[in-house]
Amino acid sequence: MSRTNRGAGAERLVVIGGDAAGMSAASRARRLRGPDELEIVVFERGHFTSYSACGIPYWVGGDVSDRDELIARTPEEHRSRDIDLRLRSEVVEIDVAGRGVRVREVDRGAESWTAYDHLVIATGARPIRPALPGIDAPGVHGVQTLDDGQELLDTLTRTQGRRAVVVGAGYIGVEMAEALINRGFRVTVVNRGEEPMSTLDPDMGRLVHRAMEGMGITMVNDAEVTGLSTGVDGRVRAVGTASAEYPADVVVLGIGVRPETGLARAAGLPLGRHGGLLTDLSMRVRGHENVWAGGDCVEVLDLVSGRERHIALGTHANKHGQIIGANIGGGYATFPGVVGTAVSKVCDLEIARTGLREKDARRAGLQFETVTIESTSRAGYYPNASPMTVKMLAERSTGRLLGVQIVGREGAGKRVDVAAVALTAGMTVEQMTALDLGYAPPFSPVWDPVLVAARKAASVVHRTP
Amino acid sequence: MSRTNRGAGAERLVVIGGDAAGMSAASRARRLRGPDELEIVVFERGHFTSYSACGIPYWVGGDVSDRDELIARTPEEHRSRDIDLRLRSEVVEIDVAGRGVRVREVDRGAESWTAYDHLVIATGARPIRPALPGIDAPGVHGVQTLDDGQELLDTLTRTQGRRAVVVGAGYIGVEMAEALINRGFRVTVVNRGEEPMSTLDPDMGRLVHRAMEGMGITMVNDAEVTGLSTGVDGRVRAVGTASAEYPADVVVLGIGVRPETGLARAAGLPLGRHGGLLTDLSMRVRGHENVWAGGDCVEVLDLVSGRERHIALGTHANKHGQIIGANIGGGYATFPGVVGTAVSKVCDLEIARTGLREKDARRAGLQFETVTIESTSRAGYYPNASPMTVKMLAERSTGRLLGVQIVGREGAGKRVDVAAVALTAGMTVEQMTALDLGYAPPFSPVWDPVLVAARKAASVVHRTP
Numbered sequence: 001m002s003r004t005n006r007g008a009g010a011e012r013l014v015v016i017g018g019d020a021a022g023m024s025a026a027s028r029a030r031r032l033r034g035p036d037e038l039e040i041v042v043f044e045r046g047h048f049t050s051y052s053a054c055g056i057p058y059w060v061g062g063d064v065s066d067r068d069e070l071i072a073r074t075p076e077e078h079r080s081r082d083i084d085l086r087l088r089s090e091v092v093e094i095d096v097a098g099r100g101v102r103v104r105e106v107d108r109g110a111e112s113w114t115a116y117d118h119l120v121i122a123t124g125a126r127p128i129r130p131a132l133p134g135i136d137a138p139g140v141h142g143v144q145t146l147d148d149g150q151e152l153l154d155t156l157t158r159t160q161g162r163r164a165v166v167v168g169a170g171y172i173g174v175e176m177a178e179a180l181i182n183r184g185f186r187v188t189v190v191n192r193g194e195e196p197m198s199t200l201d202p203d204m205g206r207l208v209h210r211a212m213e214g215m216g217i218t219m220v221n222d223a224e225v226t227g228l229s230t231g232v233d234g235r236v237r238a239v240g241t242a243s244a245e246y247p248a249d250v251v252v253l254g255i256g257v258r259p260e261t262g263l264a265r266a267a268g269l270p271l272g273r274h275g276g277l278l279t280d281l282s283m284r285v286r287g288h289e290n291v292w293a294g295g296d297c298v299e300v301l302d303l304v305s306g307r308e309r310h311i312a313l314g315t316h317a318n319k320h321g322q323i324i325g326a327n328i329g330g331g332y333a334t335f336p337g338v339v340g341t342a343v344s345k346v347c348d349l350e351i352a353r354t355g356l357r358e359k360d361a362r363r364a365g366l367q368f369e370t371v372t373i374e375s376t377s378r379a380g381y382y383p384n385a386s387p388m389t390v391k392m393l394a395e396r397s398t399g400r401l402l403g404v405q406i407v408g409r410e411g412a413g414k415r416v417d418v419a420a421v422a423l424t425a426g427m428t429v430e431q432m433t434a435l436d437l438g439y440a441p442p443f444s445p446v447w448d449p450v451l452v453a454a455r456k457a458a459s460v461v462h463r464t465p
Numbered sequence: 466m467s468r469t470n471r472g473a474g475a476e477r478l479v480v481i482g483g484d485a486a487g488m489s490a491a492s493r494a495r496r497l498r499g500p501d502e503l504e505i506v507v508f509e510r511g512h513f514t515s516y517s518a519c520g521i522p523y524w525v526g527g528d529v530s531d532r533d534e535l536i537a538r539t540p541e542e543h544r545s546r547d548i549d550l551r552l553r554s555e556v557v558e559i560d561v562a563g564r565g566v567r568v569r570e571v572d573r574g575a576e577s578w579t580a581y582d583h584l585v586i587a588t589g590a591r592p593i594r595p596a597l598p599g600i601d602a603p604g605v606h607g608v609q610t611l612d613d614g615q616e617l618l619d620t621l622t623r624t625q626g627r628r629a630v631v632v633g634a635g636y637i638g639v640e641m642a643e644a645l646i647n648r649g650f651r652v653t654v655v656n657r658g659e660e661p662m663s664t665l666d667p668d669m670g671r672l673v674h675r676a677m678e679g680m681g682i683t684m685v686n687d688a689e690v691t692g693l694s695t696g697v698d699g700r701v702r703a704v705g706t707a708s709a710e711y712p713a714d715v716v717v718l719g720i721g722v723r724p725e726t727g728l729a730r731a732a733g734l735p736l737g738r739h740g741g742l743l744t745d746l747s748m749r750v751r752g753h754e755n756v757w758a759g760g761d762c763v764e765v766l767d768l769v770s771g772r773e774r775h776i777a778l779g780t781h782a783n784k785h786g787q788i789i790g791a792n793i794g795g796g797y798a799t800f801p802g803v804v805g806t807a808v809s810k811v812c813d814l815e816i817a818r819t820g821l822r823e824k825d826a827r828r829a830g831l832q833f834e835t836v837t838i839e840s841t842s843r844a845g846y847y848p849n850a851s852p853m854t855v856k857m858l859a860e861r862s863t864g865r866l867l868g869v870q871i872v873g874r875e876g877a878g879k880r881v882d883v884a885a886v887a888l889t890a891g892m893t894v895e896q897m898t899a900l901d902l903g904y905a906p907p908f909s910p911v912w913d914p915v916l917v918a919a920r921k922a923a924s925v926v927h928r929t930p
Contacts, residue, residue: 031930032929052844052911054844054904054905055844055846055906058846058847063847064847070846314911315913331929336899340901341901342903344905380534381523381529382520383528383529413905413908414908414909417902417903418882418886420903421883421890422886422890424890424896425887425892427886433784434799434800434801436885436889437882438806438807438817438819440519440807440809441523442523442810443815443879446519446783464791464796
């Protein structure tokens with residue numbers, strides 16, 4: 001096949017994975033280098049490209065009416081930009097020394113090798129699916145892909161019962177709890193941790209816990225699932241823990257994800273302690289001049305702790321793709337790292353965090369002070385001023401901001417961005433107290449909640465009344 | 466009178482002005498030093514203390530039902546904390562060399578001198594009231610004080626007609642336009658400038674203009690008021706410009722404010738080119754060891770242009786007060802300056818800006834690039850994703866962020882805070898493209914609008930496709 005050898009003159013870029021990181025890389029490289037200079041081939045094992053996996057809970061919940069709204073760019077749109085996109089084509093081996101990938105056509109089973117000059121690995125993440133009895137029974141669903149979402153929606157439509165159990169109380173877990181409530185289900189969330197949202201400290205997670213109970217969600221903490229029982233029809237019937245059984249007509253798994261790096265591991269590429277690919281700041285795989293990686297399959301540097309982390313998030317994947325595409329395209333761009341910002345909601349509760357939790361800070365060898373304050377989203381006298389709680393961590397003696405967690409209602413979540421920028425800039429909480437944030441009664445109290453927290457943190461660090 | 470001389474052992478702090486800056490200074494100093502150490506006397510010429518002048522439009526418009534909701538702390542509350550608060554007491558002279566102030570009791574006319582060890586000048590700002598024919602006619606209102614607000618509300622209630630003219634299209638002007646619409650008036654805004662909101666560049670002001678017209682507000686630009694005509698009853702009847710007359714049953718002046726520094730000028734204290742007091746970074750009046758000033762009567766350093774500006778804004782006044790109080794109380798705090806952040810709304814339109822406009826940048830001797838982008842408040846597929854326009858200025862060649870302006874609907878305004886922190890930190894637009902901002906579909910597109918603008922600005926600065 002002619003495609004297995006490079007055309008005269010043109011280099012070939014091969015991209016493994018056609019979602020956020022992969023397609024961003026391909027698109028950006030294409031804008032910088034035309035088809036005469038660079039041939040671009042993308043192998044995607046699924047049916048879709050460039051879709052918002054983060055949007056699946058809102059499609060399942062009915063806020064988004066149509067699956068196709070989640071697709072940012074269709075295969076046809078990519079192809080019209082001279083990107084040779086092969087769907088249902090799974091890369092099953094990478095030959096780093098020989099600069100080629102072995103591809104299996106998923107539906108036909110045929111295999112062939114394709115040579116590359118530049119390789120982008122954007123294989124994403126796969127959901128954790130513990131080897132529990134009953135885990136593969138009908139009625140048990142993941143929500144990683146559009147196909148997963150469609151299967152879950154089909155189950156929700158077909159099933160008579162209205163009892164749902166969500167396993168896991170992280171972002172996906174709480175978002176799916178909201179989605180299932182919106183679909184008229186009675187929802188129980190079974191959570192291994194002390195409180196929901198383990199990306200927060202437990203004291204802040206407790207606020208989420210209480211709010212979820214207020215929404216009618218049954219929250220079961222400190223509970224490890226031991227198995228799923230099935231009915232005579234073979235469908236899931238209940239979720240079991242060491243101490244109880246929770247009846248379920250449908251079960252959603254939201255336990256988290258791991259980097260999908262089996263291919264990379266087999267090819268001898270460097271992986272970190274979370275199983276993600278390790279890259280340099282230009283998103284080049286360490287030690288490999290012409291191999292790049294980005295998105296949910298890589299580890300990223302946490303700028304606050306100085307350690308590598310694995311964070312599966314579409315916004316990082318898009319940035320990685322842009323950077324890889326720029327670099328392959330002859331430009332220059334780098335990804336300095338993350339500060340660990342995340343925002344989520346369950347019904348009208350907004351949950352946000354950035355930087356380090358208490359245990360992260362301890363693990364990083366930092367000593368710190370913590371403060372927690374209550375404030376409101378708008379001036380207290382303005383209509384719909386809603387309460388919010390802000391927790392802030394600051395390094396002892398230097399006063400450097402280490403982390404912020406926010407739980408509140410409308411207007412709470414995106415306030416974390418101020419802290420994200422301050423963390424990136426290495427600001428102290430004392431410096432933050434002088435930040436010139438937007439103030440008017442419909443938008444903020446005269447001291448923005450983040451500044452109230454910074455003032456309190458500064459007073460604790462400096463031990464002033 | 467015993468109060469005119471200091472008690473044995475205790476120092477005396479005299480504060481002129483009992484609103485945000487003055488009372489914050491007094492309260493903070495009190496927390497740090499008890500009554501045995503520091504006597505605190507506050508002279509306020511009006512009836513109220515510590516109220517939100519920024520809230521007046523919302524009280525007039527009916528969003529806030531009661532005047533007292535705007536009062537953060539009553540005179541009694543201050544007095545209960547050992548602050549000797551004298552209402553209706555106007556300081557009419559400062560003797561800097563002799564360390565004393567001459568005070569007139571507004572209602573009785575009696576005068577006396579009070580000595581001080583520390584003086585805080587927090588005299589605020591006064592609205593600009595041009596000497597036009599008819600400007601003092603009944604039915605013409607300012608909205609600077611609670612008393613002003615009450616008088617306006619009384620007029621709105623009594624008047625039969627429903628035609629209102631607002632003079633000025635800055636923050637106060639557009640907020641009052643909203644308030645008057647909420648009270649059932651037909652509103653015309655007469656504006657001297659090319660477009661409303663002259664704190665924005667005209668191209669962004671034009672978006673505000675169009676949106677206001679969409680709300681049924683008649684917007685008259687490039688129009689200088691030449692006089693106000695009155696009816697046989699002596700009440701205002703119309704607002705006249707060189708080319709037209711606008712019938713008015715009520716007129717609201719929202720032309721802007723100037724620092725109230727007559728006292729300071731007479732005392733020989735240093736004023737800047739905007740007429741505000743000049744202080745050092747600790748908010749001490751320059752060259753005067755024991756005189757401090759803060760709030761709407763001072764000039765502040767603009768950290769982006771390196772120039773002094775006058776910005777009347779409650780959030781700065783509160784910060785100044787805290788800093789002055791900390792320093793007088795034996796602590797240490799400084800006010801580094803502002804980046805010029807402001808946020809406002811007119812009905813459901815949100816308007817925000819920070820940093821420099823094009824003309825500010827030119828005036829500061831900077832060369833720059835500008836970009837303007839359209840984005841949405843949430844993922845495009847998520848319900849109630851609302852459009853917003855973001856304009857960004859970046860320094861030529863360095864790529865340093867210089868300013869951001871945002872016009873949009875719900876979720877637009879407070880996004881300016883990200884730019885405010887980035888400006889404070891001196892970030893480049895290229896650095897901003899990597900900012901780890903909170904992303905989830907209900908909160909943001911996968912590229913936050915501020916990042917979309919930063920990407921475009923970076924590409925223009927670096928001349929990459």
